[in-house]
Amino acid sequence: MAANVALLSASSPSTSAAVASSFLSRRPLPRCCAASPRRASSRLSIMAALGDDPIKEWILTEGKATQIKGTRSIGGGCINAAQRYDTDAVPFFVKTNSRIGPEMFEGEALGLKAMYDTKSIRVPLPYKVGSLPTGGSFIIMEFIEFGRSRGDQSALGRKLAEMHKSAKSDKGYGFHVDNTIGSTPQINTWTADWIEFYSKHRLGYQLELASRRYGDSAIYEKGQRLIKNIRPLFDGAVLEPCLLHGDLWSGNISSDTKGDPVILDPACYYGHNEAEFGMSWCAGFGGDFYNAYFQGGPMDHSHKI
Missing domain, CATH: 3.90.1200.10 (Aminoglycoside phosphotransferase (APH), C-terminal lobe)
Known part of the structure; x- marks a missing residue:
């Protein structure tokens, strides 16, 4: 079934839910390229049209993409819907739920980040959790291309x-x-x-x-x-x-x-x-x-x- 300025450390279990929520709402994707003035101007005009789509809004600002090339459904099981967002930066994995608020995805994101911080087994890095304007919630995370087997x-x-x-x-x-x-x-x-x-x-x-x-x-x-x-x-x-x-x-x-x-x-x-x-x-x-x-x-x- 299937979330980075103040890092949530796996060795610091005293992190509160409020701090975690703030972290999840602000965490940007690591910078992969410098933004030119032209790109910044382009983003402003795009964002005016995307104010009601928080997923695309995050991808085109904090996600460092300037273009979403396409989306496609990749299942998600019986609880959530899942999509791959292809961009001119990197692909993103997005899960949505039309009925449940962001608390479920916040818990998932905190767990993913705690495991990620151990630098041991690979897990998708969470980027953003939020509410959908039509109700429900979403989580944006790293897209990991799976191999052909469940591994060794x-x-x-x-x-x-x-x-x-x-x-x-x-x-x-x-x-x-x-x-x-x-x-x-x-x-x-x-x-x-x-x-x-x-x-x-x-x-x-x-x-x-x-x-x-x-x-x-x-x-x-x-x-x-x-x-x-x-x-x-x-x-x-x-x-x-x-x-x-x-x-x-x-x-x-x-x-x-x-x-x-x-x-x-x-x-x-x-x-x-x-x-x-x-x-x-x-x-x-x-x-x-x-x-x-x-x-x-x-x-x-x-x-x-």
């Missing part, structure tokens, strides 16, 4: 371990803001204890949502029993809050044209590293992935999955 499993495991090792939190488990996994809200209130965080804000919250929607008391009661007895399951585990992608299934894993792994569409938070493998049943992780991950992993894994 060993490289993915090694790079993911590098990311987990690079970004730790001194505030405990959680994230700067609440975000979404898909379109489902994800609560990221900072919590000192991993088992408390996981029990309350992951398992417990999902059980409450399921109970509210489906009224299945049997599942809810079984889940509550699991929560009450969960602590012994972590005996011997090395628990440390590191940056997680949070939604690592096959649809969010790819590779670039060089064959290097790419991960996208995150639901980031700081958590126990092995929580990253919760979707392994639909991520296609194999022996090569796990061997490479645990060889270069973020801590001494006396407790293996």
